[in-house]
Amino acid sequence: MAHGEVKHDYHLLPPSPWPFVGSMSATVMFMGLVMWMKGLFGMPAGTWWLFAAGLAGVLYTMFGWWSDVIKESKAGDHTPVVSIGLRYGMIMFIASEVMFFVAWFWIFFEMALFHGHRTLSSIEEVRTAWATWPPAGIETVPAWNLPLVNTLILLLSGTTVTWAHHALQQGDRKGTKIGLILTIILGAIFTAVQAYEYHHILSHNYFFGAEDQANSGLYGSAFFMATGFHGFHVLIGTIFLAVCLLRLLRGGFTPQKHFGFEAAAWYWHFVDVVWLFLFAFIYVVFGGAGH
Secondary structure (H helix, E strand, O other): OOOOHHOOOOOOOOOOOHHHHHHHHHHHHHHHHHHHHEEEEOOOOOOHHHHHHHHHHHHHHHHHHHHHHHHHHOOOOHHHHHHHHHHHHHHHHHHHHHHHHHHHHHHHHHHHHOHHHHHHHOOOHHHOOOOOOOOEEEEEOOOOOOOHHHHHHHHHHHHHHHHHHHHHHHHOOOHHHHHHHHHHHHHHHHHHHHHHHHHHHOOOOOOOOOOOOOOOOHHHHHHHHHHHHHHHHHHHHHHHHHHHHHHOOOOOOOOOOOOOHHHHHHHHHHHHHHHHHHHHHHHHOOOEOOO
8 A cells, every 4th residue: 555545543564574584583693692602503612603693683683674664654654553552562662671670689689588588497508508698708899889870870861861852852953962972971881880890890709709608609690680681771772872863863853753762761761760779779778888
């Protein structure tokens, strides 16, 4: 059906190669990850080229698929009904991400709040290992040093991305550009500080040095999974905002139609809120606030 002959508010998509290309690329990428880590198909561990090929395919799919979505928007296919569907889709995606982090918080809270129940064990080593949380011999990260700096950085970035969003709604493209640039810079600084913190933790053997404790690695594993996945989401959000900046510089977005940027702003606020919970509970309440 030609664009000028649309008789309803729904967008009927033409055949697209991206679902097939994306699924095949993801399959190759994860097989390559197994090959890289453990070896596969007679190839030794450390062989990374299959993973790189699959990752390239996934990135190509993301670029091509989202480019098509942008073209559909410019062609007028994103009616109010379609736009609502896009918003619902982003809301559901963020909700799934919330539950993803709930899982990591659950693991940490289960060990932090109920470690005392394990002291009822008849095995002396278990009673000793779970007598305290964090486990005895674990050197935690001081909450009021780098974690506090990163908290302030993310809170500030939340204000700059909101500034950019409101500027775009008012038609102030210069203000939008400045706000986006500042947010991207703050996101990059957060990532750099997080990387430095990880290097400091690993070089000083903070979490895995209590070899006499049976659960000494559990604290470090829970810490790195929760904060590491959050750091990965910050990196993804920074790339998301950088793409929005490139689209803005190329003339994209209007005060009426800018859902791509709006979705990026929602995602950025989501990583802000997750970090506040990480800082409050993993660093302060159950971490090294007293150091």
